[in-house]
Amino acid sequence: MSAEPTPLGVMPGGFSELWSRGNLLFVVPALREEYPEPLIESIACRRALLLGGQCDCGAECPPSALDPAQGNVAVVLHAADCPAEHAERLLAEWVSSGEGREQ
Ligand SMILES: [Zn+2]
Numbered sequence: 001m002s003a004e005p006t007p008l009g010v011m012p013g014g015f016s017e018l019w020s021r022g023n024l025l026f027v028v029p030a031l032r033e034e035y036p037e038p039l040i041e042s043i044a045c046r047r048a049l050l051l052g053g054q055c056d057c058g059a060e061c062p063p064s065a066l067d068p069a070q071g072n073v074a075v076v077l078h079a080a081d082c083p084a085e086h087a088e089r090l091l092a093e094w095v096s097s098g099e100g101r102e103q
Contacts, residue, residue, distance in 0.1 A: 005051045015091075019051065024066050026050065029087065034099070038083065038090055045084035049076060057082035 008018040008025075016027045028050045029043045049055040053062055057079035065076070078084040 021063055021066065024063075026066055029091070035094060036090075036099075038086065039094055042083040042085075042087040042090055045078065045082055046087055049078070049084070055082060055084060057084070059084075 005019050005021045008020055010017050010030060011027065014032065015030055017030050019026055019028055028047050031040060031043055031047065035043070045055050045057065049059055049061050050066075054060045055078055059076055059078045059082065061076045
């Protein structure tokens, strides 16, 4: 199976993207230029891990970890000080702040 991730498109709403790797489909959070810097950093770490197989913090996610046929539940732990750990909180804060809404 090819380990090269291929972008398929942006999901409705624009917050996530659909990618394939080999015969797998998976969704990763989109990077949006209007996001504040900490959120961009955090999401970049998530994407590096899912699309590139590893994060700067040392977390790794080989293609087999995403394959349901392997029977694995993909649990990936970033380091405690990795920005990726804050993605959900930062995104929720950004959404509730209203900055993402059209003027
Ligand atoms: Zn990380």
